[in-house]
Amino acid sequence: MSNNMVADHAIRPVENDTIFTISAKASEAVLKYGAENVINSSMGVLLEDNGDFVAFKSVYSYLKDLDNPKIAAYASIEGDSDFLQAIKKACFKNHMPNAYIEAVATPGGSGAIHHAIFNYTNIGDSILTSSLYWDPYNTMCVENSRKLDTYNMFNGNGGLDIDAFKEKFDYHLNKQKRLLTIFNTPAHNPTGYSISDEEWDKIINILKQGASNKENKIIVLVDVAYIDFCDEKFDRRAFMEKFAGLDENILILFAFSASKGYTMYGLRNGALLCVTSKEEIAKEFFYTNLHSNRGTWSNGTKGAMRVLTDIINDEKVGNPFYEEREHYVKLLRKRADVFLEKSREVGLELYPYKDGFFVCIPCKNPLEACEKLMKNNVFAIPLQTGLRFAVCAVSEDKCMIAPKKIKEVLAECDE
Ligand SMILES: Cc1ncc(COP(=O)(O)O)c(C=O)c1O
The missing domain is CATH 3.40.640.10 (Type I PLP-dependent aspartate aminotransferase-like (Major domain))
Structure with missing residues (x-):
């Protein structure tokens, strides 16, 4: 007889979410070594270059000005x-x-x-x-x-x-x-x-x-x-x-x-x-x-x-919003372009990237590579056959230096 209180169909592995675990380790590294020395590309959210969370002002000022029933009902x-x-x-x-x-x-x-x-x-x-x-x-x-x-x-x-x-x-x-x-x-x-x-x-x-x-x-x-x-x-x-x-x-x-x-x-x-x-x-x-x-x-x-x-x-509500969003679309594109360009320069292979928050690096031993990168204060997410790097969360300056660091670690892990 099973000791589980949950029903059979609801038995799940007792483990934390990988992304949140790696992100917590990145936060510890920031406290220990300083934000300027850590590349945290774990979370799939858009961050400013200084690490602040991006919440569109046009969205939140409009929301907060709504009459309460328009939010509460x-x-x-x-x-x-x-x-x-x-x-x-x-x-x-x-x-x-x-x-x-x-x-x-x-x-x-x-x-x-x-x-x-x-x-x-x-x-x-x-x-x-x-x-x-x-x-x-x-x-x-x-x-x-x-x-x-x-x-x-x-x-x-x-x-x-x-x-x-x-x-x-x-x-x-x-x-x-x-x-x-x-x-x-x-x-x-x-x-x-x-x-x-x-x-x-x-x-x-x-x-x-x-x-x-x-x-x-x-x-x-x-x-x-x-x-x-x-x-x-x-x-x-x-x-x-x-x-x-x-x-x-x-x-x-x-x-x-x-x-x-x-x-x-x-x-x-x-x-x-x-x-x-x-x-x-x-x-x-x-x-x-x-x-x-x-x-x-x-x-x-x-x-x-x-x-x-x-x-x-x-x-009147839409225009300031589109203007604000466009700024961040451009910011993201710039970060991705820099990451792609530097990857080409150092010979880091990537899965084909076209748009969006993430680039992905094919790799044979993602878990090992992820562990080694963490020792170098680079935090990325290990997947089945690669490492996910969230350009949405990393400044352009850091997108410029990350490919070389990753290439070096992969050379050790994938040889
Ligand atoms: C591929 C993909 N689909 C869907 C979602 C859904 O997100 P949400 O439920 O927050 O709208 C996400 C969020 O990370 C995602 O990455």
């Missing part, structure tokens, strides 16, 4: 109606697909991913994503009695390994007749990869081939958590229009998060959106996810919905 279970309209604009901007689109508010992108897993797969199903992925996908699958399977992420040419995707996609679809695939793009965590428009065409062809068997149900979740930190000049939303006119047994979902793009991490604001060619499927989406909201966390954060809605709908 319950929001509608599905999300306030003007928020649900605003979030569609925030997600698709000028690339709204010509299709039926519905949205339901969720506490951050995590809530949206939860609902996609829970409502669009059966217990025991496998869910597909790339071999490098945000670890909570697996946690959420386990939590909901599902399994996560992966395909090799990159081919030899620095692009998405579409053949590897197709092989696993066909395998699971044949077996299950229903398959949820998660793409975290643009600005993938942990690599910073953004799927190109040409790659999307290939992916959509594979989805269409699968959909020719009408028994199959194909669901794609696009996790766009970092999309608003892509430079506008790259037009990273263009692929969204490709989801118009798809077969009725292909459903596209978007997990939208206000955590990074609006610095609302702790306010828990986001949405799950659907794109479908069939009105009934959109209606089903709306009521199913409304019920899931009621059955999990009830409603979302009213004040956060108000702020995002007014940013989208009212220029």
Whole structure:
């Protein structure tokens, strides 16, 4: 007989989260050696060059000026109606697909991913994503009695390994007749990869081939958590229009998060959106996810919905916000460019980076490399096949010196 008080399905490893553990060690090092001597690239949040947390002033001054009931009251279970309209604009901007689109508010992108897993797969199903992925996908699958399977992420040419995707996609679809695939793009965590428009065409062809068997149900979740930190000049939303006119047994979902793009991490604001060619499927989406909201966390954060809605709908609120965000988009780009340039100079190999908060360094012994780097006061996150370096949290000066330090440590560990 087991001594556990928790039920069998709830038995979990007794261990702390890796990221928070490494981050705590970085804080100790700062106290011991001084902030100027520590490179803390562990946390996936945007920090100023001096290490201060970035919380957009335009967001928080507007929030704090709201009348109390606009913050304190319950929001509608599905999300306030003007928020649900605003979030569609925030997600698709000028690339709204010509299709039926519905949205339901969720506490951050995590809530949206939860609902996609829970409502669009059966217990025991496998869910597909790339071999490098945000670890909570697996946690959420386990939590909901599902399994996560992966395909090799990159081919030899620095692009998405579409053949590897197709092989696993066909395998699971044949077996299950229903398959949820998660793409975290643009600005993938942990690599910073953004799927190109040409790659999307290939992916959509594979989805269409699968959909020719009408028994199959194909669901794609696009996790766009970092999309608003892509430079506008790259037009990273263009692929969204490709989801118009798809077969009725292909459903596209978007997990939208206000955590990074609006610095609302702790306010828990986001949405799950659907794109479908069939009105009934959109209606089903709306009521199913409304019920899931009621059955999990009830409603979302009213004040956060108000702020995002007014940013989208009212220029007087929106303009200062966009100006402020643009400053940080540029700051992030600069840090990433410097890291990439210095990596090239010292011969440090990186997974293909396009946009976003993280760069990722392939490595054979990530745990050993992480330990050794910590001894050199560089704090990065060990992954299955690499080290994640959060350029979002490290000043340009430190992004300039980090590649050489990492290269030296890897030379010792990977030889
Ligand atoms: C890849 C990815 N998806 C989704 C999220 C969801 O974040 P939140 O639930 O705070 O919106 C995160 C946050 O770190 C993330 O890295």
